[in-house]
Amino acid sequence: MTTRSERKSASQAPVVVYDKVRKLYGSFVALDGVSVQVNKGEVMCLIGPSGSGKSTLLRCTNALEAIDGGRVLIDGVPLPTDEREARKVRQRMGMVFQNFELFPHKNALDNVAIGPVTVLGMSETKARERAMKLLEKVGLADKAHNFPSGLSGGQQQRVAIARALAMEPEVMLFDEPTSALDPETIGEVLNVMKKLADEGMTMVVVTHEMAFARSVADWVVVFDHGKVVEQGPPRQIFEAPTAERTRDFLGHLGWHG
Amino acid sequence: MNLDWNIVWDHRAELLDGALLTVLLTVLTMVVAVPVGIVLALMRLSKSRVLAGASQAYVEFFRNLPLILVVYWAFYVMPVLLHIQFSAFTTGLVALCLNVSAYNAETFRAGINSIRKGQTEAAIAVGMSRWQAMKKVVIPQAWRRVLPVLASTWVSLFKDTSLVSVIAVGELAHVALQIRSSSFRVLEMLTAMAVIYWLMGYPQAKLVDWIQKRFEVKE
Numbered sequence: 001m002t003t004r005s006e007r008k009s010a011s012q013a014p015v016v017v018y019d020k021v022r023k024l025y026g027s028f029v030a031l032d033g034v035s036v037q038v039n040k041g042e043v044m045c046l047i048g049p050s051g052s053g054k055s056t057l058l059r060c061t062n063a064l065e066a067i068d069g070g071r072v073l074i075d076g077v078p079l080p081t082d083e084r085e086a087r088k089v090r091q092r093m094g095m096v097f098q099n100f101e102l103f104p105h106k107n108a109l110d111n112v113a114i115g116p117v118t119v120l121g122m123s124e125t126k127a128r129e130r131a132m133k134l135l136e137k138v139g140l141a142d143k144a145h146n147f148p149s150g151l152s153g154g155q156q157q158r159v160a161i162a163r164a165l166a167m168e169p170e171v172m173l174f175d176e177p178t179s180a181l182d183p184e185t186i187g188e189v190l191n192v193m194k195k196l197a198d199e200g201m202t203m204v205v206v207t208h209e210m211a212f213a214r215s216v217a218d219w220v221v222v223f224d225h226g227k228v229v230e231q232g233p234p235r236q237i238f239e240a241p242t243a244e245r246t247r248d249f250l251g252h253l254g255w256h257g
Numbered sequence: 258m259n260l261d262w263n264i265v266w267d268h269r270a271e272l273l274d275g276a277l278l279t280v281l282l283t284v285l286t287m288v289v290a291v292p293v294g295i296v297l298a299l300m301r302l303s304k305s306r307v308l309a310g311a312s313q314a315y316v317e318f319f320r321n322l323p324l325i326l327v328v329y330w331a332f333y334v335m336p337v338l339l340h341i342q343f344s345a346f347t348t349g350l351v352a353l354c355l356n357v358s359a360y361n362a363e364t365f366r367a368g369i370n371s372i373r374k375g376q377t378e379a380a381i382a383v384g385m386s387r388w389q390a391m392k393k394v395v396i397p398q399a400w401r402r403v404l405p406v407l408a409s410t411w412v413s414l415f416k417d418t419s420l421v422s423v424i425a426v427g428e429l430a431h432v433a434l435q436i437r438s439s440s441f442r443v444l445e446m447l448t449a450m451a452v453i454y455w456l457m458g459y460p461q462a463k464l465v466d467w468i469q470k471r472f473e474v475k476e
Contacts, residue, residue: 064378083386091384101379105397115383118393160379167384 022069045213048223094164134162154185275432294361319359349421368399
């Protein structure tokens with residue numbers, strides 16, 4: 001069986017460590033003692049049925065949600081509870097949402113530039129230069145002056161990735177980035193993500209795209225009912241899952257090794 | 258019946274002054290009530306229970322009192338109770354601002370609430386503070402939804418300024434009613450008053466229609 005030492009970047013320092021994380025919504029236990037970690041340069045995919053806690057864990061990573069127990073360590077330092085300190089940590093993370101959440105009153109270029117201008121106090125000219133380079137990187141330089149309403153779902157999501165990259169984050173968080181997309185535009189978004197992974201970006205990805213997880217992830221975590229059912233390299237999870245629940249879940253998706 | 262329309266023409270200068278004062282009251286009230294409305298809405302939406310409670314109490318109080326009562330209160334009670342005494346014009350302005358701020362607060366609150374929570378989260382995830390997210394992302398989008406409602410409020414306000422005539426502010430209604438009582442030309446003066454209000458109000462109402470079409474939110 002696969003062991004932890006097979007992990008590609010086990011020698012690398014962990015960037016995000018989740019240590020027995022608990023999260024409650026009223027009496028509902030959304031996360032029940034989750035312990036996983038992401039090493040530098042690694043892609044970690046969180047999979048599992050809807051409502052199993054994957055997205056909640058992601059939202060606890062940049063303190064969009066506060067945790068009720070355990071610890072989240074970023075570069076070894078616990079996530080601050082103070083809002084001002086939490087903001088500094090968030091600036092080092094990029095986040096991509098299921099519904100893109102581009103700002104509809106700004107064009108693609110200014111959507112990407114808004115972070116550096118507002119948060120880092122960069123000049124508009126310089127921020128737009130940076131934004132343009134990032135739009136080139138996601139293949140949308142020709143759409144820089146389009147407003148979100150004039151872009152397809154896949155294009156909007158690529159702009160959203162560029163917006164997150166504009167803050168030059170150490171970690172990228174993806175919350176079901178392709179779930180709201182038409183099938184024909186999913187590929188263009190996954191390609192951008194794969195390119196990022198190849199460049200060594202540390203990524204945490206909540207996804208239902210099993211083929212992507214299988215080929216790009218270094219580490220796969222299977223969730224169910226707020227708990228980690230199983231975790232390991234994709235080869236283990238997809239070809240020789242040890243947990244019954246993992247086999248059920250993958251079987252439902254029509255995945256058979 | 259013996260009608261004398263010359264009475265209107267003879268008093269044209271006073272009527273014009275009154276009309277200008279009506280416009281001035283409307284403009285000044287909005288100039289005050291828009292920022293106050295924004296502040297009240299932000300208080301209401303803040304995490305502080307004290308601020309939210311104070312804002313809600315204010316809004317519910319003034320939204321549910323007849324404006325004319327507030328006008329009388331500001332004129333007769335405020336000087337006694339709070340030892341603040343203003344001219345009739347300022348008193349009328351205060352009463353209008355108290356009332357319209359409450360309505361504007363609700364308008365802004367609804368506008369801000371109509372913007373998806375995900376927009377604020379996206380701004381915060383980029384590293385903005387809540388205030389920056391509000392200023393850069395939420396409020397610019399809320400404006401489009403708020404503007405048509407503010408425009409309607411404007412038109413109502415324009416007509417409601419006539420209520421301050423009861424404390425002898427020399428705006429259009431007061432001037433017209435004064436001429437009526439001194440000349441006993443009731444029909445002529447009331448008709449003239451109606452015509453002047455209508456001629457001034459109609460273009461504003463049309464402008465509101467245009468704004469509502471122009472800023473219609475399509476999603």
